[in-house]
Amino acid sequence: MTEVANKKTLFPHKLLSLFMLMLWLLITNSISPGQWILGAILAWGIPYLTQSFWPQSMVLSSPLLATRFVGLVLWDIIIANMQVALLILGPRQKLQPAFMKVPLELKQDFTITLLANTISLTPGTVTVDLQMDEGYLLVHGLHVTDIEAAIAGIKSRYEAPLKEIFECSTR
Known part of the structure; x- marks a missing residue:
């Protein structure tokens, strides 16, 4: 692996995080501030903690x-x-x-x-x-x-x- 691949970034998969947040709000069927906060934590934390398992970054070109x-x-x-x-x-x-x-x-x-x-x-x-x-x-x-x-x-x-x-x- 290259040095760049080993470096953790703060927001590794922005679109995935946004999708996860929206999915969380749909699953919980609530837009309360607590659900936004919990959803945002999960939507950021899961991609952040699992980024070393992704062999290449996901680039959405279109x-x-x-x-x-x-x-x-x-x-x-x-x-x-x-x-x-x-x-x-x-x-x-x-x-x-x-x-x-x-x-x-x-x-x-x-x-x-x-x-x-x-x-x-x-x-x-x-x-x-x-x-x-x-x-x-x-x-x-x-x-x-x-x-x-x-x-x-x-x-x-x-x-x-x-x-x-x-x-x-x-x-």
């Missing part, structure tokens, strides 16, 4: 794209829930489960983790394995009629925006 990405993922979760419900509860049809090797263009561990979690959050798909040496994610789909199209969908809907949001500045 906040607007990040907001659109979160909206897209939430929309995909809603649609996938309905699709899975129809597959499971609907007329009897044969499911076509499949394993897919999704080649990775992402380089940072944090961004790869976000991609793997995004895939697993979407009902009907789950990230099974990561092969860093070979550069792919192994993904299982509940009903996949076209493996190449499914891989292309994951890469265009999730991987490309994540690369632009978090890895654009590392090129």
Whole structure:
């Protein structure tokens, strides 16, 4: 590790801290001064105390794209829930489960983790394995009629925006 990586900063992940504070206020369903203070302490303290576990700092190069990405993922979760419900509860049809090797263009561990979690959050798909040496994610789909199209969908809907949001500045 370099000397810069070992140096602790007072506010290591400002956006994460802001997100954590807002999440705390939503979870507690209160905007009382006490909740603001407790939320601020947690939102600062957790990233501060865990910063040595983060191999690289999280740089958000496009906040607007990040907001659109979160909206897209939430929309995909809603649609996938309905699709899975129809597959499971609907007329009897044969499911076509499949394993897919999704080649990775992402380089940072944090961004790869976000991609793997995004895939697993979407009902009907789950990230099974990561092969860093070979550069792919192994993904299982509940009903996949076209493996190449499914891989292309994951890469265009999730991987490309994540690369632009978090890895654009590392090129």
